[in-house]
Amino acid sequence: YLPLSSEGDVPQSVVGSVLAVADKLDSVISFFKQGMIPTGSNDPYALRRQTIGIVQIIEANNWSFSFKELLEVALEKIYGLKDAAQIEGLVEAITSFTKSRVLQKLQSYHISHDIQEAILHAENDDILMSIHYAQALAAHQADEDYKMVVEALARVVNISHKEVAPYTVASELLETASEKNLYVQGNHLATIWNQATIEEAYQALRDLTPYITAYFEENMVMVDNAAVKQNRLATLARISQHILQVADVRKLITK
Known part of the structure; x- marks a missing residue:
């Protein structure tokens, strides 16, 4: 169940980390499949907290992978979806939702708003790389060139x-x-x-x-x-x- 909050401790083992991501991602996918997507401040099933937990665990374990590819495999192989349009729609919706949580992580690192926006609109679905690219841009922001x-x-x-x-x-x-x-x-x-x-x-x-x-x-x-x-x-x-x-x-x- 870790992390329990946006700044909480993450699982300490690889197995615990994988299970935590699987559990949280199952919640997100299940609710999104039913069209129960958080809007505004309304988030009765704590999907934002669960998704920021996924981001934290990925960063803590230094896992670099295509998030969209993970979702596609999960939706096809685990949830048994066959309709390509439905899969594509869910992948885009969950990826967009997750990218917003990545921005939340960047805010905690005091990354400037323009860099956050640039990362949000990047053609990159690797959560770890998104965070690292933002940090790299922030590190060079004061360069003369x-x-x-x-x-x-x-x-x-x-x-x-x-x-x-x-x-x-x-x-x-x-x-x-x-x-x-x-x-x-x-x-x-x-x-x-x-x-x-x-x-x-x-x-x-x-x-x-x-x-x-x-x-x-x-x-x-x-x-x-x-x-x-x-x-x-x-x-x-x-x-x-x-x-x-x-x-x-x-x-x-x-x-």
Whole structure:
């Protein structure tokens, strides 16, 4: 039954932790399946407390995994749901509810509101990574180049976030030196991303800044040539997908 409160002690064993998460998640899924979802301050079955407990246990055990994938497996294999639309709806509703509890955890760490919003809108359903990415952004907020880094990354996301994977780049259509350089740097980012620590991921995005700046100074993305335009959008989208795993940088305040 631990933790008993938002700041309470978590289970001390791995088995206890797994059982506690299973028990709390069962409550959340069961009520959400019946459409009994907390609204406003109304939460008669303490689903918010149970969900923040899940977040606390995951953080305490340093468990990194896709929360959506866990829900999908549980709904299909344990709760026997067959309807794809119902499963998708429940996964989205429970994930959104859980992300709000992650924000509650970030508030306890005195993370600024704009970083909370950026994390909330990130394309990332790993609870532990969400917390760590928020802490990393907060740690670099006072850096001299923070504004420049965020604005460069936001520019990439702004222009390419509507692109749909797979992002295919034809190297023969790359025209300028800055375009070729950003393409090479994007390849490097993709190579190191999955093995990078949180700090290494931030530094990798930070290192892209001068290449992004040079790219936009020398290249127009929305050109008349449709093939070149699509190629440039794909180049940026490949980078944008990694940025958005960290945070929706467009929500970050740099003034």
